[in-house]
Amino acid sequence: MSEGVRINKALADAGLCSRRKADELVASGRVSVNGAIVREAGLRVHPDRDLISVDGRVLAGPAAGSARQLVCLMLHKPVEVLSTARDPEGRRTVLDFVPAVLRASRLYPVGRLDYFSEGLLLLTNDGELTNRLTHPRYHLPRHYEVRVREQPSPSMFSAMRQGMTLREGEKLAPVEVRAGVSPGILLMTLHQGVNRQIRRMCRDLGLTILSLKRTGLGPLTLGDLAKGESRPLRKDEILALRRAVGLA
Numbered sequence: 001m002s003e004g005v006r007i008n009k010a011l012a013d014a015g016l017c018s019r020r021k022a023d024e025l026v027a028s029g030r031v032s033v034n035g036a037i038v039r040e041a042g043l044r045v046h047p048d049r050d051l052i053s054v055d056g057r058v059l060a061g062p063a064a065g066s067a068r069q070l071v072c073l074m075l076h077k078p079v080e081v082l083s084t085a086r087d088p089e090g091r092r093t094v095l096d097f098v099p100a101v102l103r104a105s106r107l108y109p110v111g112r113l114d115y116f117s118e119g120l121l122l123l124t125n126d127g128e129l130t131n132r133l134t135h136p137r138y139h140l141p142r143h144y145e146v147r148v149r150e151q152p153s154p155s156m157f158s159a160m161r162q163g164m165t166l167r168e169g170e171k172l173a174p175v176e177v178r179a180g181v182s183p184g185i186l187l188m189t190l191h192q193g194v195n196r197q198i199r200r201m202c203r204d205l206g207l208t209i210l211s212l213k214r215t216g217l218g219p220l221t222l223g224d225l226a227k228g229e230s231r232p233l234r235k236d237e238i239l240a241l242r243r244a245v246g247l248a
Contacts, residue, residue: 008041031054072126143217160188160201220241
């Protein structure tokens with residue numbers, strides 16, 4: 001296996017700066033590899049596989065866009081954005097919020113958030129990881145913050161916690177739900193992948209959803225990632241995610 005190249009050469013080959021300037025960038029903590037800040041001038045990397053960023057901006061390395069470069073991004077999807085790679089009607093998709101240099105990397109969203117929902121969505125070109133994340137056997141818990149117009153009753157909480165049967169006849173697994181600090185906020189954790197589950201549950205209970213945001217997926221949390229912003233997963237996040245689906 002190739003030992004890779006020094007980080008300063010990778011930065012210079014990407015057309016960013018000279019090798020000497022690259023050493024200064026590394027020493028000042030402005031360079032990250034696979035989401036982790038590096039300060040070792042002698043670090044060796046593989047530009048065709050490693051995600052290298054300077055000041056949070058992903059560089060176009062020699063193999064940018066190559067299918068061999070495994071990329072995994074967390075996006076804070078805004079509302080009125082489609083969870084698809086492209087739309088024949090020209091509407092905004094999640095790829096419109098991905099750094100331009102990565103749009104040729106064949107990224108696809110892992111699962112979906114509906115058109116009027118926002119929050120954490122993963123995009124990756126790692127087929128093996130995608131298959132695990134979307135397989136029912138490895139279904140990870142998903143965490144949501146839901147704002148409703150009405151004040152939920154104790155019986156509504158009980159129905160969700162016991163496992164509802166939807167109007168269409170689908171039987172749901174129990175949902176973890178509790179009231180948030182602010183009035184009208186529900187914090188939910190789902191453990192199965194029924195389409196538009198929260199919206200259909202609230203519909204059947206007579207609750208009007210004002211906003212719906214996914215705040216976590218398995219070991220990942222949205223944190224303070226701004227709406228419409230994306231970032232590469234950190235090395236520890238990728239490891240935790242792969243462990244959660246039996247890949248590490």
